[in-house]
Amino acid sequence: MDSLNTRLAALRGGTSPVGFSARTIAGLNENPGCARRALLDASGADKDRIGARVGFPGRFGQSPFALARGRVFEEQIKANGAAQLLRLLREKLGLTIEEAAYLPLEDVGDNTGRELRARHTTAQLLRAAREGDDAGTLFDHPMLRLRVAGCTAYLEPDLVAFQVGGRFHVVEIKSFAVIDGQVDGEQVTAAARQAAVYVLALRELLADHGLDPETVSHEVLLVTPADFTNRPVVSLIDVRKQLAAVRRVLARMSRVETLLDALPEGVSFDLAPDDDGDPTRDPAELAAALHQIPARYRPGCRAHCELAAFCRDEARCADSLDVFGPAVGGMLGGVDTVCAALGLAEGTRAPAEDEAEIARALRHAETLRSGLG
Amino acid sequence: MSGLLTVLEKMHAARTGYARPLRRFRHHHLVDEPLVIVPLKLAGEAAAPLGCAVGTDPDEPVLLTVPQPRNRDLQHAFFTDLAHVVLGYVAARQGETEEVVPRGGEPRLRYADAPQILVPNRPALDHLGLTGRLTRFQETEDDVPLLGRWLTFFADRAEYPGSSLALALTDLLTAQWATGQSDLEDANLAMLLAWICPPEGTTGAAAAQVAENPLDFPPAGPATDPDFDGLVLQPAVQGYDRAVDAGDPVAAARAEAKVREAVTSQLMPTWRLMWKGLRRLRELPEAAGCEQRWAADRDRFTRHVDRIAEGGPPQPRHDHAVAAAARLATLERAQSRFEAQQAVDDPFVLAELRTTGEAFGGTVVAGEPDRTEVTAKGRTVLRPRLTVRTEDPVRVDDDQAYVCPDRPKQNVRIREIAEDESGCLLVLDVVSGMGTVKKPVPIPEPGETVRYTRVPPQWGGQDFPAPEETPWTHGGPPPGSEEPQGAEQ
Numbered sequence: 001m002d003s004l005n006t007r008l009a010a011l012r013g014g015t016s017p018v019g020f021s022a023r024t025i026a027g028l029n030e031n032p033g034c035a036r037r038a039l040l041d042a043s044g045a046d047k048d049r050i051g052a053r054v055g056f057p058g059r060f061g062q063s064p065f066a067l068a069r070g071r072v073f074e075e076q077i078k079a080n081g082a083a084q085l086l087r088l089l090r091e092k093l094g095l096t097i098e099e100a101a102y103l104p105l106e107d108v109g110d111n112t113g114r115e116l117r118a119r120h121t122t123a124q125l126l127r128a129a130r131e132g133d134d135a136g137t138l139f140d141h142p143m144l145r146l147r148v149a150g151c152t153a154y155l156e157p158d159l160v161a162f163q164v165g166g167r168f169h170v171v172e173i174k175s176f177a178v179i180d181g182q183v184d185g186e187q188v189t190a191a192a193r194q195a196a197v198y199v200l201a202l203r204e205l206l207a208d209h210g211l212d213p214e215t216v217s218h219e220v221l222l223v224t225p226a227d228f229t230n231r232p233v234v235s236l237i238d239v240r241k242q243l244a245a246v247r248r249v250l251a252r253m254s255r256v257e258t259l260l261d262a263l264p265e266g267v268s269f270d271l272a273p274d275d276d277g278d279p280t281r282d283p284a285e286l287a288a289a290l291h292q293i294p295a296r297y298r299p300g301c302r303a304h305c306e307l308a309a310f311c312r313d314e315a316r317c318a319d320s321l322d323v324f325g326p327a328v329g330g331m332l333g334g335v336d337t338v339c340a341a342l343g344l345a346e347g348t349r350a351p352a353e354d355e356a357e358i359a360r361a362l363r364h365a366e367t368l369r370s371g372l373g
Numbered sequence: 374m375s376g377l378l379t380v381l382e383k384m385h386a387a388r389t390g391y392a393r394p395l396r397r398f399r400h401h402h403l404v405d406e407p408l409v410i411v412p413l414k415l416a417g418e419a420a421a422p423l424g425c426a427v428g429t430d431p432d433e434p435v436l437l438t439v440p441q442p443r444n445r446d447l448q449h450a451f452f453t454d455l456a457h458v459v460l461g462y463v464a465a466r467q468g469e470t471e472e473v474v475p476r477g478g479e480p481r482l483r484y485a486d487a488p489q490i491l492v493p494n495r496p497a498l499d500h501l502g503l504t505g506r507l508t509r510f511q512e513t514e515d516d517v518p519l520l521g522r523w524l525t526f527f528a529d530r531a532e533y534p535g536s537s538l539a540l541a542l543t544d545l546l547t548a549q550w551a552t553g554q555s556d557l558e559d560a561n562l563a564m565l566l567a568w569i570c571p572p573e574g575t576t577g578a579a580a581a582q583v584a585e586n587p588l589d590f591p592p593a594g595p596a597t598d599p600d601f602d603g604l605v606l607q608p609a610v611q612g613y614d615r616a617v618d619a620g621d622p623v624a625a626a627r628a629e630a631k632v633r634e635a636v637t638s639q640l641m642p643t644w645r646l647m648w649k650g651l652r653r654l655r656e657l658p659e660a661a662g663c664e665q666r667w668a669a670d671r672d673r674f675t676r677h678v679d680r681i682a683e684g685g686p687p688q689p690r691h692d693h694a695v696a697a698a699a700r701l702a703t704l705e706r707a708q709s710r711f712e713a714q715q716a717v718d719d720p721f722v723l724a725e726l727r728t729t730g731e732a733f734g735g736t737v738v739a740g741e742p743d744r745t746e747v748t749a750k751g752r753t754v755l756r757p758r759l760t761v762r763t764e765d766p767v768r769v770d771d772d773q774a775y776v777c778p779d780r781p782k783q784n785v786r787i788r789e790i791a792e793d794e795s796g797c798l799l800v801l802d803v804v805s806g807m808g809t810v811k812k813p814v815p816i817p818e819p820g821e822t823v824r825y826t827r828v829p830p831q832w833g834g835q836d837f838p839a840p841e842e843t844p845w846t847h848g849g850p851p852p853g854s855e856e857p858q859g860a861e862q
Contacts (some may be wrong), residue, residue, distance in 0.1 A: 008804065028586045060598075061586070062599055063417060063602035063603065064599075064607050065607065069416075069418060170761070177418075179506060180690045180691060227419075228420065229437040230421055299556070302557070322379075325556060328383065338384045362377065362381065365377040365380075368378060368728065371724070372720055372721060
């Protein structure tokens with residue numbers, strides 16, 4: 001364990017680290033400028049339990065109906081050696097796959113340990129890449145590894161197809177519906193980001209073993225149900241943009257040291273669990289530790305960060321414009337608080353040099369406002 | 374629209390803890406008897422109905438629930454019941470008609486009344502659209518396909534700026550009031566209404582915090598709370614499945630009642646909020662432009678009734694290229710007309726536009742009421758001119774005509790802008806409504822305070838050739854083909 005890891009582990013304290021998933025890695029792209037989240041994530045701190053301990057329990061449950069729907073659709077696609085998927089690949093992508101091998105990598109014998117599975121996956125994928133005679137193999141639930149902030153994250157794509165057009169393709173199976181060719185943009189973006197993480201992990205695997213990483217296609221196969229049925233459709237999604245974003249955010253995570261250096265001595269997110277695993281850390285002390293690291297709260301945080309409610313409360317108490325969202329902050333360029341903005345508008349606060357223009361606009365708007373009676 | 378004035382009102386709301394008005398008038402017509410629909414769907418499915426509260430009487434909602442939302446037969450039974458309510462409501466608006474005689478056009482009849490559907494939020498409108506898409510192509514003998522065509526019609530009109538045929542309550546409320554919270558939180562009906570009508574003795578800010586708890590304030594849908602799904606709904610639905618599998622009709626009826634009770638517990642709080650919000654909105658005076666917009670809505674309604682009566686086909690899956698482009702152009706015109714009309718009708722809106730320079734106001738410092746010009750044909754016409762001092766950041770658009778709401782018939786154009794140390798001077802030419810040399814109409818006098826905003830674009834106007842006249846190279850039908858079909862994918 002290097003010194004960075006030691007320092008991050010110390011920050012986390014006596015709790016076991018929370019691992020990264022493709023979803024959480026993809027989520028790092030949301031609000032990447034938030035130092036608080038970067039440090040908590042890098043240290044593997046359990047944000048959900050920390051939030052609960054400081055009085056802001058998160059609500060991140062998924063409906064069992066949604067989970068079940070996802071599971072059933074995935075099983076359907078993978079049934080009979082992924083017969084449905086192969087038919088789609090032939091019809092939609094014009095592939096000349098006569099027969100395809102289907103290789104489940106979900107467990108190795110009886111052993112389902114992540115590291116063992118990852119080694120097994122590596123061996124299988126490398127053999128396929130080197131020998132090239134496994135054309136048309138579908139790898140079910142391979143276990144991939146990716147270094148995130150000095151730690152190993154284990155990732156499990158739904159399927160990896162080899163070879164489709166001579167390359168590896170990540171296959172994402174999602175149960176949101178495509179209706180008349182229309183689909184919810186947000187959900188596709190989320191799927192593309194997640195798939196980009198898998199592409200990156202696969203490419204690193206190949207590169208680590210002296211193989212051409214470009215053998216992994218930047219085009220991902222997204223399989224979704226069509227209209228109101230269970231009939232699957234496959235779409236090709238170019239994830240180059242998302243790949244670049246994931247690379248950037250991972251590079252940033254590896255520079256987490258600069259954030260650590262800025263921390264005062266003795267800051268820790270330790271929940272100090274007792275023998276039953278229940279936290280004993282004084283909530284006020286824990287909250288004080290969190291306040292030591294600057295956050296960048298945005299209303300959208302609540303969709304992806306368990307601490308969002310805590311940070312919102314902090315922003316409210318600080319009278320910060322952040323509670324309204326980045327658009328309002330952008331319009332008032334440089335003014336940080338409600339009090340300052342109203343002070344400028346009402347003329348009770350002298351504008352700083354760089355505030356002259358916005359102060360004039362605010363005073364003008366306030367005059368119009370009071371003229372309305 | 375979110376200009377600096379709205380932002381300022383948000384700040385004031387945050388400081389005081391109470392919502393602040395953004396409009397003096399309500400710019401959507403509200404009928405005496407709207408059909409309120411609160412739909413819920415099953416998580417993870419595109420449009421599987423879980424239930425809905427629907428009706429025109431706040432005290433007696435029709436509650437429809439589906440004990441196993443994945444079951445197609447039960448879904449169909451739900452749609453049949455919903456069709457009964459919605460189609461009955463729509464039919465009851467087809468009584469009286471009035472004759473419209475457009476200038477230079479054929480007289481036509483339109484209904485004196487029209488339906489109005491109110492749902493909690495935008496996702497609920499989208500859900501109605503999806504439900505319409507799901508049902509309008511069904512080949513059943515009952516009313517379900519017709520329900521689909523009407524729901525599609527309503528969802529479609531909901532995208533049309535200024536239309537009041539189908540409305541989301543959160544849209545109406547956020548247009549009217551600024552709160553001290555973000556747009557994301559404003560999309561939560563319970564939190565939004567908490568700011569606007571907090572219970573006595575608390576601030577809006579405090580009430581909104583309380584209203585954020587989904588246990589006490591279930592989501593307004595169409596998605597349900599995941600915890601509710603896991604703890605309450607799933608066991609109830611599983612109980613129903615077990616009873617049906619066991620072939621026990623008594624147990625099935627009991628289990629169905631349980632699901633119904635669970636879903637009702639999520640519907641009723643939102644149902645009550647719907648009427649509370651509606652009551653608050655009705656207290657506001659209606660803007661002058663509503664009448665004309667509602668007349669256009671009634672025209673649309675009448676046309677849709679005709680289309681169905683004539684045996685026309687259901688709305689297509691996709692607009693083909695020409696229809697899509699025409700629709701986009703229509704929506705843009707409607708948006709710009711609606712914005713301009715609101716500014717004419719409502720001093721709040723006009724003031725907001727003054728912060729961005731789309732409207733302006735100030736004091737008249739000079740006037741030439743008798744000024745004349747000689748036209749190209751040699752006629753002498755009255756062209757009064759006035760000079761207005763303004764502090765507004767006016768954006769000059771040479772082609773734009775402006776109107777003062779106090780003088781709705783008189784239009785001006787900006788001739789010239791001259792800056793000086795205390796603001797700027799605008800030279801305005803009166804280009805219509807000035808009368809004649811012999812009978813001049815008065816123009817604003819020096820010392821008078823004036824406000825001007827863009828003249829709303831006229832109604833109608835066809836910018837696109839008819840589909841059959843569009844060459845196939847531009848998306849028209851290929852020669853010899855009848856109905857262009859939207860591709861499956």
